[in-house]
Amino acid sequence: MKIIRFINEGLSQLAAVNDEGQIFVLLQSDFLALIQEADEKEISPLELVLKMIEGREALTCQVDQLELLVPIEAPEVWAAGVTYERSRDARNYEATEGRLDALTFYDKVYDAVRPEIFLKSTAARTVGPGGEVQLRSDSVWQVPEPELGLVLNATGKIVGYTIGNDMSCRDIEGENPLYLPQAKVWKRSCSLGPAIRLAETVDDPYNLQITSRIYRNGEKAVEGTANTNQLKRKLDELTEFLIRDNELFDGTVLLTGTCIVPPNEFTLAHGDRIEIEISGIGKLVNHVVGAGS
Structure with missing residues (x-):
């Protein structure tokens, strides 16, 4: 349901x-x-x-x-990073200018007890299905990040699942990890929808198929697939760290990380269409507009 x-x-x-x-x-x-x-x-x-x-x-x-x-006006949207091996590899590529043999802090957090969790968005910065996500003016390497979203109550209980797009600036994050907030948070940099699947109706949240497609000028430019069975961390583990010594609000959404990363030479452009589909939840569609639109 x-x-x-x-x-x-x-x-x-x-x-x-x-x-x-x-x-x-x-x-x-x-x-x-x-x-x-x-x-x-x-x-x-x-x-x-x-x-x-x-x-x-x-x-x-x-x-x-x-x-x-948007199915819920989440007071806060948080996000977890480096929860999939593919995400770790992409972050390493950004941080080392393509030197995949270098050990970085992304390798460390991938294997660490404590996950990476950061504040991603607020209700005012989040758009819903059919809405426009916006590019950042000071970045030249921007991508969507398709993610399973957990809808939480104030105690951290998962009451539903939705789809999230964690828009990211790969060049800003790769330049310096301290720039992560700027690489992740700006107006219309997050989308949620199109629905919330009641948690009790999901038999296995670790077996959800995720598909992402990006269209440019009416033609498919990028497509990728993944499954939540590739998650390195358990969902309860992520929520436990989020609520630890933290005040959680009813309707908070926690995005659980991405395993789908476009080719390194790809960046979003004005007019692109992003589709993110997760089995049992639906298809989240957003259009990309340039900075200042």
Whole structure:
């Protein structure tokens, strides 16, 4: 069962989408209200949704016909880095100007007990499905990073899964690791969507297929695939470090790292179209605009 937000007669509307693609409008105003009501009734979110849609008629349209919004206005989006071997190799390439034989701090964090976790975005900097992600003006090497996103409550419990795009400036990060915040955080540098899959309906989060495609001038320029079974770290491990001595807010999203990196000679350009698809969640589509757009 997936949860979406969309525009209905000028207002934000929450809806459930079952595995057959049927859409049922829900009464709650947002995803957190749904989770809160389930907690108050001491039932699971799935049980609550099934009770609400029982006997109800589905909308006579498909999800791709709706004007979708970001599925949750996350107060904070955090991200984990170097959680896949491919990500470690890409970071090493950036930091050593292509000398893959050099040992770097990325190798150390890949094998360390403590993972790399950083603040990625806020609600104001995050766009939803169909929205425009923006390039940074002082970077010439920028890429999307397709990632599985964990939707968390204030205790760090995973209540849902979504798709995230952690836009990154490879040249800025590679120049100096202390520049990581600038390589990761700027306006419209993060996207989430198109839906939140209820956590209890995901049989195995370590067996989700991830596909990323980038189109330029209507033609596919880059495509890559990965699976969450390639994750070096467990999801509970990442959330445990995030909540350690930290104040977490309901609806926080934690992106879990990427295993799909475009070729080193590739950089995003104005007009590109980014598609990120994760099995069971959907396809997040965003368009790229230049700095200052």
